[in-house]
Amino acid sequence: MSGTVILTLTGIITAGILLCLLRLLKGPTAPDRAVAMDTACTVTTALLVLLALFFKRSVYLDVALVYALLTFMGLVAIARYLERGI
Amino acid sequence: MNSGVTPYILISIGVAFDLVGAIGLIRLPDVYNRLQAATKCVTLGTALILLGVVAASGWSAMGIKALLAAVFVLWTSPTGSHALARGAHIAGVPLWSGSVIDKYKEDTGR
Numbered sequence: 001m002s003g004t005v006i007l008t009l010t011g012i013i014t015a016g017i018l019l020c021l022l023r024l025l026k027g028p029t030a031p032d033r034a035v036a037m038d039t040a041c042t043v044t045t046a047l048l049v050l051l052a053l054f055f056k057r058s059v060y061l062d063v064a065l066v067y068a069l070l071t072f073m074g075l076v077a078i079a080r081y082l083e084r085g086i
Numbered sequence: 087m088n089s090g091v092t093p094y095i096l097i098s099i100g101v102a103f104d105l106v107g108a109i110g111l112i113r114l115p116d117v118y119n120r121l122q123a124a125t126k127c128v129t130l131g132t133a134l135i136l137l138g139v140v141a142a143s144g145w146s147a148m149g150i151k152a153l154l155a156a157v158f159v160l161w162t163s164p165t166g167s168h169a170l171a172r173g174a175h176i177a178g179v180p181l182w183s184g185s186v187i188d189k190y191k192e193d194t195g196r
Contacts, residue, residue: 005094009101016108023111023120031117031174038170039111039124042163043104046132049152050097053139061139061151068159075166082173 006054013047034078041071096138103131116182117174125167133160 020040027033045064052060107127114120136156143149175190 006097009097012101012105016105019108019112020124029117029174029179031170031177031179032120034170035117035121035124035167036111038163038166039107039128042128042132042159043108045155045159046100046104046135049132049135049139049155052148053097053142058146058148058151061148061155065151065155065158068155068162072162072166076169079166079169079173082170082177084176 003054006050010047010050010054013043013050016043017047031082034075034082038071038075041067041074045071090141093138093142096141097135100131100134100136100138103127103134107131115184117179118171118185119182121167121171121174125163129159129163132156132163 017040020036020043024033024036024040027036045068048060048064048067052058052064104127107124110123110127111120114123133156136152136159139152140149140156143152172190181188
């Protein structure tokens with residue numbers, strides 16, 4: 001794929017991450033911030049995938065996979081904490 | 087890497103879904119609405135981007151890793167969001183004032 005298209009799409013995805021971070025700053029309750037963090041992390045996974053396509057390095061995909069795994073574990077830990085405390 | 091038009095279409099649709107999910111996260115009124123907008127749009131968008139990478143790279147190391155990541159995202163993202171919605175409801179986060187029904191409260195009495 002051509003590099004210019006991938007860079008444009010990377011810019012759009014970065015704008016999405018900034019919107020998620022805005023909700024992370026504003027969110028009135030703790031679950032709001034957790035939702036914003038989860039969304040920002042998943043969109044960051046997509047950003048890493050696009051960077052892997054741009055630089056043609058499959059190492060970025062390993063990073064994306066581990067990032068998705070850590071996002072899931074962190075989210076489940078936060079959900080259990082909200083449910084019944086530590 | 088083959089140079090068809092399929093990867094462009096898949097990745098563009100995925101990026102559009104991701105952006106719509108982020109906008110929904112800003113615009114919607116309470117945590118449950120934000121959760122459904124963000125989860126559905128962002129899960130589908132990220133999975134479409136990963137499938138676009140699979141279509142672009144074929145059966146190479148990159149394509150197989152992207153396919154694994156797509157399966158993983160489709161599997162774990164709804165699970166985590168379900169756990170978070172349940173945790174938020176049990177923690178007592180109120181619904182938006184315009185909400186008309188609360189089936190979880192009716193079913194469990196909490």
